[in-house]
Each structure stands twice: as C-alpha cells, then as structure tokens.
Amino acid sequence: xxxxxxxxxxxxxxxxxxxxxxxxxxxxxxxxxxxxxxxxxxxxxxxxxxxxxxxxxxxxxxxxxxxxxxxxxxxxxxxxxxxxxxxxxxxxxxxxxxxxxxxxxxxxxxxxxxxxxxxxxxxxxxxxxxxxxxxxxxxxxxxxxxxxxxxxxxxxxxxxxxxxxxxxxxxxxxxxxxxxxxxxxxxxxxxxxxxxxxxxxxxxxxxxxxxxxxxxxxxxxxxxxxxxxxxxxxxxxxxxxxxxxxxxxxxxxxxxxxxxxxxxxxxxxxxxxxxxxxxxxxxxxxxxxxxxx
Amino acid sequence: xxxxxxxxxxxxxxxxxxxxxxxxxxxxxxxxxxxxxxxxxxxxxxxxxxxxxxxxxxxxxxxxxxxxxxxxxxxxxxxxxxxxxxxxxxxxxxxxxxxxxxxxxxxxxxxxxxxxxxxxxxxxxxxxxxxxxxxxxxxxxxxxxxxxxxxxxxxxxxxxxxxxxxxxxxxxxxxxxxxxxxxxxxxxxxxxxxxxxxxxxxxxxxxxxxxxxxxxxxxxxxxxxxxxxxxxxxxxxxxxxxxxxxxxxxxxxxxxxxxxxxxxxxxxx
Ligand SMILES: Nc1ncnc2c1ncn2[C@@H]1O[C@H](COP(=O)(O)OP(=O)(O)O)[C@@H](O)[C@H]1O
Ligand SMILES: [Mg+2]
Numbered sequence: 001x002x003x004x005x006x007x008x009x010x011x012x013x014x015x016x017x018x019x020x021x022x023x024x025x026x027x028x029x030x031x032x033x034x035x036x037x038x039x040x041x042x043x044x045x046x047x048x049x050x051x052x053x054x055x056x057x058x059x060x061x062x063x064x065x066x067x068x069x070x071x072x073x074x075x076x077x078x079x080x081x082x083x084x085x086x087x088x089x090x091x092x093x094x095x096x097x098x099x100x101x102x103x104x105x106x107x108x109x110x111x112x113x114x115x116x117x118x119x120x121x122x123x124x125x126x127x128x129x130x131x132x133x134x135x136x137x138x139x140x141x142x143x144x145x146x147x148x149x150x151x152x153x154x155x156x157x158x159x160x161x162x163x164x165x166x167x168x169x170x171x172x173x174x175x176x177x178x179x180x181x182x183x184x185x186x187x188x189x190x191x192x193x194x195x196x197x198x199x200x201x202x203x204x205x206x207x208x209x210x211x212x213x214x215x216x217x218x219x220x221x222x223x224x225x226x227x228x229x230x231x232x233x234x235x236x237x238x239x240x241x242x243x244x245x246x247x248x249x250x251x252x253x254x255x256x257x258x259x260x261x262x263x264x265x266x267x268x269x270x271x272x273x274x275x276x277x278x279x280x281x282x283x284x285x286x287x288x289x290x291x292x293x
Numbered sequence: 294x295x296x297x298x299x300x301x302x303x304x305x306x307x308x309x310x311x312x313x314x315x316x317x318x319x320x321x322x323x324x325x326x327x328x329x330x331x332x333x334x335x336x337x338x339x340x341x342x343x344x345x346x347x348x349x350x351x352x353x354x355x356x357x358x359x360x361x362x363x364x365x366x367x368x369x370x371x372x373x374x375x376x377x378x379x380x381x382x383x384x385x386x387x388x389x390x391x392x393x394x395x396x397x398x399x400x401x402x403x404x405x406x407x408x409x410x411x412x413x414x415x416x417x418x419x420x421x422x423x424x425x426x427x428x429x430x431x432x433x434x435x436x437x438x439x440x441x442x443x444x445x446x447x448x449x450x451x452x453x454x455x456x457x458x459x460x461x462x463x464x465x466x467x468x469x470x471x472x473x474x475x476x477x478x479x480x481x482x483x484x485x486x487x488x489x490x491x492x493x494x495x496x497x498x499x500x501x502x503x504x505x506x507x508x509x510x511x512x513x514x515x516x517x518x519x520x521x522x523x524x525x526x527x528x529x530x531x532x533x534x535x536x537x538x539x540x541x542x543x544x545x546x547x548x549x550x551x552x553x554x555x556x557x558x559x560x561x562x
Contacts, residue, residue, distance in 0.1 A: 195358050196388040199376045200402035200453070214392050291392045291433045 079260040084268065087261035096250070101269075103245035104235055107163055108273075111170025112231050119175045119227070120220065123182020124208055133183075144176045152238050161242040166235060173234035174227040181223025185216025214288075221285045228277045232270060303369055303457045303489035304332035304355065310363030311350045324350045326515040327364070330508055332457065332489050339492045339500035341547065342510030348493045349385070352461040355491070356382050369456050381450030381488075383460040387442035389434035395445055396421065396430040402453045420448035423482060440471040447479070451486060458490035464499065476502055477532050484529055497547050502535060509550050520550045 033041075042048040061081045068080030075083065091097055125132040126140075152169045159165035189212045197211050213220075239248020251266035309328045312321040325347040332338045342348055353359030355366055357376040366373040368380055389398045397404070400417035408416075421427050424444040434442060443463055450458060460479075464472040476499060483490075483503075494500050500507045501524055509520040524543065526534060534540050 190388075192384070192386060193388055193390070196382075196384060197401065197405070199356055199358060199380070199382050200449075201376065201378060201405045206405055211390070214390070289392075291435075293435060 076258060077260055079264050083261040084264045087259070088265045088268070091250075091262060091265050099245050100247050100250050103163065103243075103249075104239070104247045107166040107170060107235055107238075107246070108231055110163075111167040111234070112174055112227070114167070115171050115174035115178055115227055115231065116224070118171070119178025119223070120182050120213075122175075123179045123220075123223075124186060124213070126179065127183035127186030128208065128212070140176070140179065143172070144180065148172050148176075149234065149237050152234070152241055155238070156242045161244065166238040166243070166246070169238040170231045170234040174231040177223045177226035177230065178220070179223075181219050181226070182216065185219030186212050188219075189215045217285070217288050221281060221288075224281055225278065228274065228281065232274055232277075236270060300370070301334065302331050302367065303334060303336075304491060305367040306330050306351075306355065306364070307366075308364035309351070309354060309361055309366060311347065311354055311359065312362040321362070323515040324513060325354075326517050328510075328516075328518050329364075330518060330521075332491055334489055335487065336505045337483060337490045337492055337503060339494060339504035339507045340510055341494055341497055341500045341507060341551065342516065343512045343551070344495055346510045346513040346516045348495070348510065349461055352382070352459050352491075352493055356380055356459055378453070379456045381453060381455035381458045383443075383446050383450045383458065383463045385462045385465055387434070387439075387446045389442060389445060389449075391434055394431050394433060395426065395437070398434065398445055399448045399452055401449060406453075416452055417448070420452045421445075423451070423485070424448045424478070438471075440467055440475060443467065443475060444478070447482070451482075451488075456489060458486075458488045460490065460492045462493055462495065465495070472499070473532060479503060480529055497551070498535060498540075498544050501540060501543050501547065502530060502532075507547055509547060520547075522547055522550075 043052060065081050068075055068078045068083070072078075122136065126136055127133075149169070151172060152165075155165045155168045155172075159168055186208075193211055193215065194207055197207055202211070235246070236248040236251070239246040240252050243249040243252075247266050247269050250269075251263055254260075254262035254266060307329050309325060310323070311325040312323050314321050328351065330338070340348055340351065350359055354361045355368065355373060357373050357380075368377045371377060371379075389395075390401070393401075396414060396417050399420055400408075400413045403413040403416060418427065418430065421430055424447055426441060426444055426448070429437060429441065434445070437445065443466075446463065450460075464475050467475060480503065492500065492503055497507075504524055507522045507524060508518050509522070510516050511519045522543065526540070
C-alpha cells in the first residue's frame with residue numbers, strides 16, 4: 001500500500017493566496033473525508049488503539065491454535081492456547097503454584113527493594129559529589145557495560161541455591177539503571193532552584209530531599225522501569241541455573257520433561273508479572289507527578 | 294560617591310570585586326572590578342547598567358551565593374559569607390517549585406526554618422493577600438501567568454520579614470503592560486512594608502519610577518559604578534508621573550550618562 005498524503009478521493013487543493021477561500025475549502029474537505037481517512041483517525045484514538053490491539057492479539061492466538069490443530073508438528077511441541085489454558089488451570093490449582101510464586105515473588109520483592117534503596121542512595125552520592133563520582137566510576141562503567149548475568153553462577157557458589165543467590169543476582173541486575181538514572185537526574189537539576197533554596201536557608205539535606213530528588217522524579221522512574229525488566233531477567237536466569245522452587249524452576253523442569261504447555265504457563269506468568277509491575281510504577285509516577293498538567 | 298561607616302546601614306558594599314574562573318583559561322574573568330555603595334534605611338536604590346555588566350553577579354555576591362574576590366559586603370552590619378537571613382531576594386526567573394502549591398512556595402523559607410504549619414500558612418496567606426493572589430493559594434505554579442508568578446516570587450521574598458530586599462530584574466521577562474502594573478504594585482507594597490532595598494534593572498524608566506537613588510554601572514567586563522542620580526519625586530508615585538517632563542528629563546540624563554561613560558570606558562580599555 002502506498003502512502004497517501006491526502007485522503008484518497010480528495011484532489012490536492014491548488015495553492016491559493018486567498019486565505020478565506022482556502023479556509024472554506026478545508027472545512028468542506030473534512031465533511032467528505034474518505035472512509036479510509038476516517039478509519040485512520042479512529043485508529044489513533046484511545047478506544048481505537050485498544051480495540052485494534054486486542055483484535056491483533058486474538059488473531060495471533062487463533063493462528064497459533066489453528067496451526068497446532070493442523071498437526072504439522074507434534075502438539076506436545078508446538079503447544080496451543082487451549083493447551084496452555086488447560087495446563088495453567090491444572091498448575092494454578094496445585095500446591096506448586098503457591099510455592100513457586102511466593103518464592104519468586106519474595107526474591108523480586110527483596111532484590112528490588114534493596115536495589116531501590118541502594119540505587120537511589122548511591123545515585124544521589126554520585127550525582128552530587130565529584131569525589132564519589134570519580135571513586136565509583138570505574139566499577140560502574142565495568143559492571144554496567146558487561147553482561148552482569150554472567151556472574152549468576154558465581155553467586156550460586158557464594159550464596160548457595162536458596163533465595164540469597166537469587167536476590168544477589170536480581171540486585172546486581174536492577175541496581176545499575178537506578179544508580180545511573182538517579183545520578184543523571186540530580187546532575188541536571190536547575191542550579192538556580194538550588195541557589196534559591198540555599199538563599200532561604202536550606203541545608204544540604206533539604207536541597208537533596210526537597211529540591212533535587214523531586215526534580216529528578218521522571219529520570220528516576222525511567223531507571224526503575226529499566227530495573228524491573230532487569231530484575232525479572234535476573235530472577236529467571238538465577239532460578240534456571242540452580243533452584244528448587246520458583247517460576248524459573250517451573251520453566252526449567254517443564255523443559256526437561258518436554259511439557260511445552262506448562263513451560264508457556266511459566267512464560268506467561270512472568271509476562272503478566274512484568275505488566276503488573278509496570279502499571280504499578282505508572283500509578284506511583286502519576287501520584288508523584290500529580291501536579292503536572 | 295559618599296561612603297560612610299557600616300554602622301546601621303542595611304547594605305554596605307566596599308571595593309567589591311568579582312571574578313569567575315573560566316574552564317581552560319588561566320586568567321580569571323573580571324566581571325566586577327571595584328564597586329562601593331550603601332543602601333540606607335528605608336531607601337530603595339536602583340542599579341542600572343547594560344546587559345552583562347555584572348548586575349546579577351552583584352546580587353549573587355550580596356546574597357552570599359557568589360564568592361567575591363575582593364572587598365567586603367555587610368548586610369545589617371554582618372559581614373556576608375553565606376546567605377543572610379535578613380535578606381529577601383526576588384529573582385529574575387520566578388524559580389518556583391513546580392510540584393508545590395503557590396502557598397507552599399511562598400512559605401518555603403518558613404518550612405526550612407521549621408516554623409509550625411499553622412503559623413507558616415497564616416504568614417504566607419498574609420503575603421499572598423498583599424500581592425493580590427489569595428484566591429490562587431492552592432494552585433500550582435504552572436497554572437499562573439508570568440506576572441502572577443513574579444508576585445509569588447515577591448511574596449516568597451517578603452514572608453520571612455527580611456530587613457533588606459534584593460530584586461534582580463524582577464519584571465524583565467514581563468510584557469510592557471504587566472510590567473507597569475507590577476511597578477505600581479511594588480510601589481504600594483514598598484510603602485506598606487517599610488523595607489530597604491536594592492533594585493536591579495536595565496530599564497532606566499523603571500529605575501527612576503521606583504528608586505530614591507539610581508546608581509549607574511559601566512558596561513562589563515571589569516565594570517565599575519560611574520554615577521549616582523538622586524530621584525526627588527515624592528511617594529507614593531503614580532504611574533502617570535512617567536509622562537511628566539521632569540521624569541523624562543531625568544531618564545534622558547541617566548541615559549546620556551550610561552551612553553557617554555560607556556564610550557569613555559571603552560576608550561580607556
Ligand atoms: N558563573 C559564571 N561563570 C563565568 N562567567 C560568568 C558567570 N556568571 C556571570 N558571568 C559573566 O559575568 C558577566 C556579568 O554577568 P551578569 O552578572 O549575569 O550580568 P548582568 O546581570 O548585568 O546581565 C558576564 O560577562 C557573564 O558572562
Ligand atoms: Mg542579570
């Protein structure tokens with residue numbers, strides 16, 4: 001399909017210097033918008049986007065189901081939406097579900113909370129203090145640019161196959177985007193705003209907590225978004241390596257037993273957890289930024 | 294220029310020099326060379342000078358934010374080393390915290406000083422009343438026009454009840470009509486508040502309308518004060534004073550001085 005700059009059917013209006021004439025002809029055009037152009041505007045609206053998004057997901061699921069029922073590959077390998085739903089129902093009514101979810105959930109909770117606190121504290125230190133920046137720079141550069149997930153096996157040796165090693169991997173994955181975004185946010189705070197508050201008697205603590213951190217909310221939230229993805233990645237990989245419980249363990253054991261349906265249950269569980277965490281962040285951001293127009 | 298002892302002077306500036314270190318340059322940049330003047334009790338002194346001559350640097354040094362290389366500054370007899378609590382500053386940009394309500398913005402110095410919430414809000418409300426923004430107390434800054442934001446800026450400077458008010462081109466970013474309204478407003482508030490103050494501007498008519506004395510600064514770098522003009526008009530001054538020939542004469546006289554002396558300084562260098 002070629003790109004159509006003007007609604008099809010409408011002629012490109014001739015250049016005219018008569019403003020009034022042009023104005024009226026544009027209005028008329030609006031009434032005679034072609035069907036395709038009207039669909040285009042609807043597709044950009046909120047409701048339109050939702051409807052189209054849902055429809056395309058359903059379409060893919062339907063295609064997957066049809067593909068599975070054609071039996072080109074074995075059903076146990078290809079899996080199917082219906083198979084996943086059946087396996088999901090069985091899994092979520094078993095005792096494994098609670099055990100896996102609580103293990104993974106607690107790992108994420110602890111790992112992420114530690115990342116948040118450490119990330120913001122270090123980010124503030126680095127963003128406001130040249131000495132700290134210079135001291136931490138080599139470590140941060142090295143650890144940020146390398147695939148940190150490669151350290152996961154090391155952490156299993158150090159911390160065992162229990163929850164501690166997972167928390168350590170999650171922390172190492174999630175903390176960097178928070179540190180870097182917090183530091184960047186603080187460095188770009190309006191210095192005149194800082195000067196204003198100092199003039200009215202503010203000390204360093206007030207400047208950091210009441211001027212600099214609130215100014216940096218968008219940047220810190222962007223870091224937290226990246227951190228959530230990284231934390232989930234860390235959790236799954238750490239559990240894949242060595243574990244006895246957790247969603248990663250579920251995926252691992254389903255894979256070992258060629259239970260493709262169950263494997264997808266694990267994958268969708270993680271995907272849904274990611275969506276929930278992201279919307280939680282959006283809610284918190286809205287609350288912090290409720291002054292914004 | 295008459296320079297007395299610092300006794301009882303709200304502001305005393307003596308041989309003030311301000312330098313900036315520029316990255317990659319060995320020689321520091323001399324913004325202000327040597328400036329001496331006083332602000333006496335109840336007086337509003339204006340400083341005029343071309344853009345970039347060092348007016349904001351002067352305000353920064355007096356407010357204790359910009360370190361100065363030479364000379365001394367006294368605010369209410371205390372040597373300025375860090376921001377003085379006796380000072381209220383009205384900035385060129387409104388510099389309001391966008392996530393705080395207008396009331397909380399006005400009260401920021403009281404919040405910092407841990408004044409109890411009730412007293413804080415009462416005093417901030419009184420200031421908002423003075424600048425005519427009571428109905429906007431719970432709004433956010435971005436919901437205000439430029440002129441209203443500058444009123445908040447002024448109210449914030451006054452809420453701590455400082456002895457001295459420093460105003461750095463507070464109306465420069467406003468349109469002509471709003472600026473005149475604000476000048477008239479400041480005239481009224483000045484009569485009420487009974488402060489001493491330093492008003493920085495590059496608009497000569499604004500200086501003549503508001504001030505008791507106008508100090509003329511030379512163009513930078515290494516600027517100095519080149520003249521002082523006394524403004525004889527009685528307060529309160531009405532806006533139509535600006536249309537009077539005596540007023541125009543004074544403005545022209547100062548304008549001549551700014552231009553003439555600037556050329557002379559240029560020849561010297
Ligand atoms: N932080 C700074 N670093 C370096 N130079 C500065 C700084 N602030 C001001 N200057 C220089 O000092 C001179 C005076 O600036 P400023 O005080 O802002 O003038 P004005 O307020 O009269 O326009 C200008 O040449 C400006 O470039
Ligand atoms: Mg300036």
